[in-house]
Amino acid sequence: MNVSQRRIVMFGIALLVVFSGCAEVNDSIAPTESPASSVNGSFTETASTPEFNLSAASGTRVTVVEVIDGDTINIQYENGTVETVRLLGVDTPETAVTQTTPDEWQSVPTSADGRDWLASWGTQASAYTTDRLANEEIIIIFDPVSDRRGYYDRLLAYVYYSPSATTSFNMRLLENGYARHYESEFSRTKEYKKTAQQARDTATGVWGDNISSPEQTSAVSHPIDILTVHEDASGNEYDNLDDEYVLFKNTGTSRIQLNGWTISDKAGNLYSFPAGVIINPGESMTLYTGSGSNSDTELYWGKREPVWDNDGDTVIITNHDGETVTTYSY
Incomplete structure (x- = not known):
């Protein structure tokens, strides 16, 4: 091989090294969503990682601009972006009788009484959420296991009143009988199932024991x-x-x-x-x-x-x- 041939070979090898390095850099760049201001001012909405911190202090501060129903709200980021958030892991009843689904609610009869009962509690759940979240600054947190978005491209998130809060609003809905546990994949599934079961066991809220016979009298002397x-x-x-x-x-x-x-x-x-x-x-x-x-x-x-x-x-x-x-x- 003469000198000219050796130079051509060396130039070809150098090009291969350069292109290989470029390919590695491009593969390592993950797409991100639009940045959003956080509690500490440094949070950016990116794909969740196993190291994700589920404490409220790690979340994103937003403002509730509309309450759609008991488990769905519209929020606005500090940069003006508006998104719809579906509260993760919970489901409140529909407010319209024709849209209620008694078969999804354990112990609620699939009858006219059952549908009326669910619609009534759907209205109460909406009022509960409106009273506590409408026009308020809240913290939202995304789960490391759950999808970032659900049906209709809505964000799936936990909602907290403040960075120091330890109980999510999602959990409050379950505890007070305004919602059922919604079967989906997220890291707090067991905790939510347990809380929903406790509400059913104590006949709290929508799980009340007077669905079809409100006229029945109490068997105890103190009500x-x-x-x-x-x-x-x-x-x-x-x-x-x-x-x-x-x-x-x-x-x-x-x-x-x-x-x-x-x-x-x-x-x-x-x-x-x-x-x-x-x-x-x-x-x-x-x-x-x-x-x-x-x-x-x-x-x-x-x-x-x-x-x-x-x-x-x-x-x-x-x-x-x-x-x-x-x-x-x-």
């Missing part, structure tokens, strides 16, 4: 039952007082005015129900230890420290005459 006490809040209890709560239900057939009623523990902590609080037949109500805005189904004690003893306690509910209506020990 308020304590369903559960969640005394052990996750993480640091002092920083997560809204994860400590008491859930109770009106098991009678008449609505009850709770003016003058109290809830207390064996240590003497006493909560007095504010004026105007009413619990309807079959309705459940939650009293959270921490602070928040009261609603028809959620009350906040406003305490700065935990109330319910993790090692065992007694919940006592008294009426306006000071008579003990019910007690619950755990």
Whole structure:
């Protein structure tokens, strides 16, 4: 091989190396969606990775510009982009009777009564979401296992009230009986299934036991039952007082005015129900230890420290005459 031939061969090898390097660089570039401002100002919506942090502090701050129904909202990023978000892992009933699907709701009869019941709770779920999220700044988080988008190209996400929140709004819908667990692939499936089952077991919200026979009378002398006490809040209890709560239900057939009623523990902590609080037949109500805005189904004690003893306690509910209506020990 003469000098000219050797030069041609060397030039060819150099070209192969250059093109090979370029190919590797192009293959390593993953497509990303439009950047969105985050809580810490550095978040960009990209494909999820196994290292994804599901805490609210890692999410994206957005503003709710419209509540479509109980599980669907329109949000706006700080850059002005508007997206529709379907709350991941939950499904609230449709508000139109003709669009309800009783066969998807365990224990709800596939009858006219069942459809009417679901439509009623669909309306209540929409009102619940509107009351808490409309025009509010919230945090959205995407799941590392779930698809980023679902039907109709809607974003699938968890919604949190604030970066410090530890319980998602999705979970609140399940806990208070406004939604069922929606079967899909996401990392919190087991947790959501368990919570939905607890709501069914306690006949909370849409799972109430007076669907087809609201005229039936209560078999108990006192129509308020304590369903559960969640005394052990996750993480640091002092920083997560809204994860400590008491859930109770009106098991009678008449609505009850709770003016003058109290809830207390064996240590003497006493909560007095504010004026105007009413619990309807079959309705459940939650009293959270921490602070928040009261609603028809959620009350906040406003305490700065935990109330319910993790090692065992007694919940006592008294009426306006000071008579003990019910007690619950755990």
